Amino acid sequence: MFKSAYLKLTIYYVAIIMLLSVVFSVAIYQISSNEINRGLGRGMRSFGELPQQGFSGPPPNQNIQNIIKAQLQESQAKLKNELVYLNILILIISSLGSYFLAKKTLKPVKEMVESQNRFTADASHELKTPLAAMRTEIEVCLRDKKFDFNNAKKLLDSNLEEITKLELLSNTLLNLARYQEQVKLDFSEISLEEIIVEAFEKVENKAKNKQIVFKNKLKNILINSNRQSLVELFVILIDNAIKYSPKNSEININISEEKNKAKVSIKDHGVGIKASDLPYIFNRFYRADQSRNKEKVDGYGLGLSIAKEIVGLHNGEIKVASMIGKGSKFSVIFRK
Numbered sequence: 001m002f003k004s005a006y007l008k009l010t011i012y013y014v015a016i017i018m019l020l021s022v023v024f025s026v027a028i029y030q031i032s033s034n035e036i037n038r039g040l041g042r043g044m045r046s047f048g049e050l051p052q053q054g055f056s057g058p059p060p061n062q063n064i065q066n067i068i069k070a071q072l073q074e075s076q077a078k079l080k081n082e083l084v085y086l087n088i089l090i091l092i093i094s095s096l097g098s099y100f101l102a103k104k105t106l107k108p109v110k111e112m113v114e115s116q117n118r119f120t121a122d123a124s125h126e127l128k129t130p131l132a133a134m135r136t137e138i139e140v141c142l143r144d145k146k147f148d149f150n151n152a153k154k155l156l157d158s159n160l161e162e163i164t165k166l167e168l169l170s171n172t173l174l175n176l177a178r179y180q181e182q183v184k185l186d187f188s189e190i191s192l193e194e195i196i197v198e199a200f201e202k203v204e205n206k207a208k209n210k211q212i213v214f215k216n217k218l219k220n221i222l223i224n225s226n227r228q229s230l231v232e233l234f235v236i237l238i239d240n241a242i243k244y245s246p247k248n249s250e251i252n253i254n255i256s257e258e259k260n261k262a263k264v265s266i267k268d269h270g271v272g273i274k275a276s277d278l279p280y281i282f283n284r285f286y287r288a289d290q291s292r293n294k295e296k297v298d299g300y301g302l303g304l305s306i307a308k309e310i311v312g313l314h315n316g317e318i319k320v321a322s323m324i325g326k327g328s329k330f331s332v333i334f335r336k
């Protein structure tokens, strides 16, 4: 698909360059011919003023006129040849250059299409998994001759679990799409401390279930932001810190300010992230190797991509520092 686009764009580039080159060549040819003509004309006039005595045959200025005409034609032919060679050279160089430029121009589009295709494939895969599980369970139950009320209840429970997963996935995908569309959010001056407290309340139970202790240093700093999306951002980060931490561990949330920046950091003492995974964790559907986790951690690998989009909408920056087995620290920096 992209090969034909490269060729088409190359042809457009070359056509524009060659059109300009031919127009300039014709103009150069005309101007140079006129100049040569005028120069030779002046020469001819001065020859015409010479005395013409002692010659037989055609008058000498007639001969000179012929010579000058021949010279003019020769110069014009030479100029034409040189311009033709020059245009061929421009055609070759511009074709190579244009192909290179076309590839460069289309590179971001190609990357976007590839990423979109990858996303569609990943999303379809994630949607297919719970659907396939539901289908298998229903088929097994339908074949079971002793299928009774209890079995039906179990089946419905299991189906409901898969439906909840599908619902979560579709909501997450919708959320991601909404932020990627660069929606216009309502901004106002909001306290970062309030946001953190609100986000924490939403995941507090999960932390309690794992007996995780929070030791925070919060500060009342106001930033121009969108409340709902910021709460969502910190729910993602705090929820991840809880998910990837062992029981009875500690999480620290700090709010600090320096010059015109406000910084929120969330530090856990959990499994950590491999250095080779770090560049990819913000990619959609990317999940680092889960084998280090004792228990299976649920997730689709979409949380951090949503977090990155929200930070982007606030012109902020998100950074991560992590050491395997020691823990991770996610920092979000906002301009005040």
Ligand code: ADP
Binding pocket: 236, 240, 241, 244, 268, 270, 271, 272, 273, 281, 282, 286, 287, 288, 289, 298, 299, 300, 301, 302, 303, 304, 305, 327, 328
């Ligand atoms: P999810 O948590 O649903 O898998 P995310 O996009 O939130 O998706 O995170 C992507 C990946 O980054 C996770 O699968 C996990 O491997 C890694 N990760 C994110 N946060 C942490 C953390 N606090 N500690 C360790 N690993 C993390």
